[in-house]
Amino acid sequence: xxxxxxxxxxxxxxxxxxxxxxxxxxxxxxxxxxxxxxxxxxxxxxxxxxxxxxxxxxxxxxxxxxxxxxxxxxxxxxxxxxxxxxxxxxxxxxxxxxxxxxxxxxxxxxxxxxxxxxxxxxxxxxxxxxxxxxxxxxxxxxxxxxxxxxxxxxxxxxxxxxxxxxxxxxxxxxxxxxxxxxxxxxxxxxxxxxxxxxxxxxxxxxxxxxxxxxxxxxxxxxxxxxxxxxxxxxxxxxxxxxxxxxxxxxxxxxxxxxxxxxxxxxxxxxxxxxxxxxxxxxxxxxxxxxxxxxxxxxxxxxxxxxxxxxxxxxxxxxxxxxxxxxxxxxxxxxxxxxxxxxxxxxxxxxxxxxxxxxxxxxx
Amino acid sequence: xxxxxxxxxxxxxxxxxxxxxxxxxxxxxxxxxxxxxxxxxxxxxxxxxxxxxxxxxxxxxxxxxxxxxxxxxxxxxxxxxxxxxxxxxxxxxxxxxxxxxxxxxxxxxxxxxxxxxxxxxxxxxxxxxxxxxxxxxxxxxxxxxxxxxxxxxxxxxxxxxxxxxxxxxxxxxxxxxxxxxxxxxxxxxxxxxxxxxxxxxxxxxxxxxxxxxxxxxxxxxxxxxxxxxxxxxxxxxxxxxxxxxxxxxxxxxxxxxxxxxxxxxxxxxxxxxxxxxxxxxxxxxxxxxxxxxxx
Numbered sequence: 001x002x003x004x005x006x007x008x009x010x011x012x013x014x015x016x017x018x019x020x021x022x023x024x025x026x027x028x029x030x031x032x033x034x035x036x037x038x039x040x041x042x043x044x045x046x047x048x049x050x051x052x053x054x055x056x057x058x059x060x061x062x063x064x065x066x067x068x069x070x071x072x073x074x075x076x077x078x079x080x081x082x083x084x085x086x087x088x089x090x091x092x093x094x095x096x097x098x099x100x101x102x103x104x105x106x107x108x109x110x111x112x113x114x115x116x117x118x119x120x121x122x123x124x125x126x127x128x129x130x131x132x133x134x135x136x137x138x139x140x141x142x143x144x145x146x147x148x149x150x151x152x153x154x155x156x157x158x159x160x161x162x163x164x165x166x167x168x169x170x171x172x173x174x175x176x177x178x179x180x181x182x183x184x185x186x187x188x189x190x191x192x193x194x195x196x197x198x199x200x201x202x203x204x205x206x207x208x209x210x211x212x213x214x215x216x217x218x219x220x221x222x223x224x225x226x227x228x229x230x231x232x233x234x235x236x237x238x239x240x241x242x243x244x245x246x247x248x249x250x251x252x253x254x255x256x257x258x259x260x261x262x263x264x265x266x267x268x269x270x271x272x273x274x275x276x277x278x279x280x281x282x283x284x285x286x287x288x289x290x291x292x293x294x295x296x297x298x299x300x301x302x303x304x305x306x307x308x309x310x311x312x313x314x315x316x317x318x319x320x321x322x323x324x325x326x327x328x329x330x331x332x333x334x335x336x337x338x339x340x341x342x343x344x345x346x347x348x349x350x351x352x353x354x355x356x357x358x359x360x361x362x363x
Numbered sequence: 364x365x366x367x368x369x370x371x372x373x374x375x376x377x378x379x380x381x382x383x384x385x386x387x388x389x390x391x392x393x394x395x396x397x398x399x400x401x402x403x404x405x406x407x408x409x410x411x412x413x414x415x416x417x418x419x420x421x422x423x424x425x426x427x428x429x430x431x432x433x434x435x436x437x438x439x440x441x442x443x444x445x446x447x448x449x450x451x452x453x454x455x456x457x458x459x460x461x462x463x464x465x466x467x468x469x470x471x472x473x474x475x476x477x478x479x480x481x482x483x484x485x486x487x488x489x490x491x492x493x494x495x496x497x498x499x500x501x502x503x504x505x506x507x508x509x510x511x512x513x514x515x516x517x518x519x520x521x522x523x524x525x526x527x528x529x530x531x532x533x534x535x536x537x538x539x540x541x542x543x544x545x546x547x548x549x550x551x552x553x554x555x556x557x558x559x560x561x562x563x564x565x566x567x568x569x570x571x572x573x574x575x576x577x578x579x580x581x582x583x584x585x586x587x588x589x590x591x592x593x594x595x596x597x598x599x600x601x602x603x604x605x606x607x608x609x610x611x612x613x614x615x616x617x618x619x620x621x622x623x624x625x626x627x628x629x630x631x632x633x634x635x636x637x638x639x640x641x642x643x644x645x646x647x648x649x650x651x652x653x654x655x656x657x658x
Binding site: 050052073074081082087147 | 547549550552553554555556557558559560563567568571572
């Protein structure tokens with residue numbers, strides 16, 4: 001499995017700087033997600049691997065070979081396009097066979113391969129159907145089959161599920177994971193949907209609005225230990241509270257204005273964790289316990305008034321207004337049909353969390 | 364009240380039929396009826412002033428006419444003009460549709476339609492002033508000293524061919540442009556991504572997807588070029604007739620309506636055969652490719 005390595009890639013598009021000296025390594029054989037808001041340059045990064053765009057400066061390596069200026073049709077990289085880009089004048093078979101048929105491969109081998117690949121994507125009943133008579137999910141599978149039939153080193157997926165409905169999307173995500181596990185090809189999956197990225201990826205990179213990589217890691221690392229407020233807020237939901245750090249010996253506290261001091265876990269090795277510095281605290285809504293009666297055993301607690309309630313089915317979201325006017329979101333699992341304690345609008349509540357479950361952020 | 368409602372219902376239920384009536388009437392009155400008259404005239408006996416004494420003599424006269432070869436010549440010239448138009452127009456339309464920046468596109472399209480702002484006859488006559496013995500080209504070439512004698516560039520078949528090419532080129536470019544512009548760029552990218560070179564992408568994706576435009580362009584050029592009679596008479600000096608000139612000659616000069624009508628029907632038939640042949644030519648290769656892959 002060959003790694004993909006970007007080395008100080010710069011790319012302008014119509015006069016705008018999209019990527020500025022970006023470096024990134026995508027491990028070979030990984031299911032790698034590139035997650036970022038629209039306009040973050042994640043698609044540009046994908047197109048650079050495919051060869052659909054050429055970098056202004058810097059280089060791209062696939063394993064040890066420099067593919068920066070390699071023509072697109074010579075790269076062993078295939079793409080599943082956002083709108084599938086199926087050839088409308090061909091049927092399912094011809095679309096899937098395309099990459100083989102232009103290589104003058106004998107017809108019986110082509111046919112054998114196409115049927116085999118269509119079986120793996122569960123489309124063998126629709127071999128000679130016209131593209132126009134397929135459902136969205138089936139088109140998606142044709143695009144997938146067409147891209148993997150040539151056994152590429154890297155499969156690029158550009159928001160491949162954006163046009164599908166939620167149920168089908170969840171199903172396809174699982175299928176993609178299985179497919180990647182079978183093929184062991186490097187998958188690079190571009191999306192702006194953090195749910196998709198967290199679901200499929202074993203490694204992921206978060207890009208910000210300026211086309212910079214904010215963080216690279218496993219989904220769990222990124223969700224639990226974001227390195228910036230951008231990552232914390234973009235991946236999942238979080239409460240970002242601004243406070244001042246107080247360090248006394250080995251004890252770290254954060255003071256939120258109007259709320260008092262709260263215990264946190266800090267480290268003196270970090271440059272920005274100095275007494276008196278202003279920092280951010282990321283507190284995930286599901287890591288807070290909410291109760292109408294006081295509880296013990298938590299390192300931190302707060303009081304507030306329930307301002308609004310959003311029922312999500314599996315969980316309920318409470319928006320709680322604190323004494324200083326800030327709103328904190330809390331998720332509670334709906335474990336019981338008839339909970340012992342019913343929290344309603346305008347109820348005074350207590351919020352609790354453990355100091356280990358918050359993340360301190362510099363910016 | 365009830366009647367009004369019924370009428371309203373009738374109109375909404377049959378809206379598509381009702382609104383198509385004027386167009387159908389127009390077509391029947393100005394296409395089918397005249398065509399029927401031409402057909403009728405072509406079978407009419409010369410001596411018979413008004414009646415139903417029908418005969419095939421006119422057709423026999425056409426087939427044995429010394430001018431019959433003009434139909435073949437028209438088909439040949441029209442095919443040549445159409446083919447050259449396609450060869451010249453395709454790269455132009457391709458460039459315009461896929462390579463030119465959006466800002467320049469409209470300017471170039473405007474330039475392309477500019478000839479249509481001038482009357483057809485004026486366009487053709489201007490070529491006389493360019494190609495004539497003391498026309499623009501000869502004048503310049505003589506002045507520069509490139510030639511001693513003026514070149515004979517007019518009143519020959521080559522000039523007719525050239526001016527027809529000039530005149531019909533935009534009719535080929537327009538349909539090609541409009542269909543090439545609709546081709547989604549990601550299809551071409553997908554083809555290259557799957558390992559096809561530029562040329563393979565062009566041959567397997569671009570050309571098949573623009574086939575409808577090619578067909579439209581070919582018919583838009585071939586049909587009028589086949590019946591063209593102004594360009595041959597102005598540029599060809601009347602010595603190099605095409606079938607259009609021949610038919611108008613029979614109707615307007617010789618005043619032999621029967622023979623003119625028979626010539627019209629025969630040349631129409633030739634046109635139809637050519638069209639069917641071309642249609643078949645377009646269908647066969649795409650089916651061939653599909654069959655090959657399906658086996």
